[in-house]
Amino acid sequence: xTNINNSGLPPKTCSIExxxxxxxxxxxxxxxxxxxxxxxxxxxxxxxVMVLEGREFRVERVYAETLGDLTDAxxxxxxxxxxxxxxxxxxxxxxGMPWLPEMGVWVHEFSEAGK
Numbered sequence: 001x002t003n004i005n006n007s008g009l010p011p012k013t014c015s016i017e018x019x020x021x022x023x024x025x026x027x028x029x030x031x032x033x034x035x036x037x038x039x040x041x042x043x044x045x046x047x048x049v050m051v052l053e054g055r056e057f058r059v060e061r062v063y064a065e066t067l068g069d070l071t072d073a074x075x076x077x078x079x080x081x082x083x084x085x086x087x088x089x090x091x092x093x094x095x096g097m098p099w100l101p102e103m104g105v106w107v108h109e110f111s112e113a114g115k
Contacts, residue, residue: 009062013041016048016059019108022093025079026052032112034079038065038105049113056113068101077109 020029020037028034029052044050044059051057075086087099 009042009045012043012045014039014043016044016050019043019050019059020052028079029057029110030055034077035111036074036077036107036109038078038107040103040105042106042108044108050110057110058113059108059110061107061109063107064104065107066101067099067103067105074107 019039020026020034025034025037042062044062046059046062048059049056050059070083070086072082075081075083078086080086080089091097091099
């Protein structure tokens with residue numbers, strides 16, 4: 001039996017402190033240009049708070065999708081102009097990783113707390 005938390009999601013595979021760590025991504029979050037991040041595991045529960053450079057960002061939604069579900073609008077949540085720009089960034093960051101439309105990812109959407 002799979003352990004499910006009170007939000008109906010499977011257990012986290014990592015901690016929220018590791019949700020956004022890349023310097024460029026942190027800068028995008030702080031500038032309001034990045035409001036979501038996709039990971040191959042679940043790093044946060046809805047309602048959890050991520051702290052970046054002393055500012056708090058509350059996780060609003062966490063859900064599963066595939067890379068094939070990406071749209072330009074979703075890539076813009078990630079701080080990129082379109083899916084292709086996002087894809088190239090991910091492949092550069094993870095050399096050798098295949099880009100498979102059926103590959104599952106966890107989406108973490110967040111907003112600055114108190115705004």
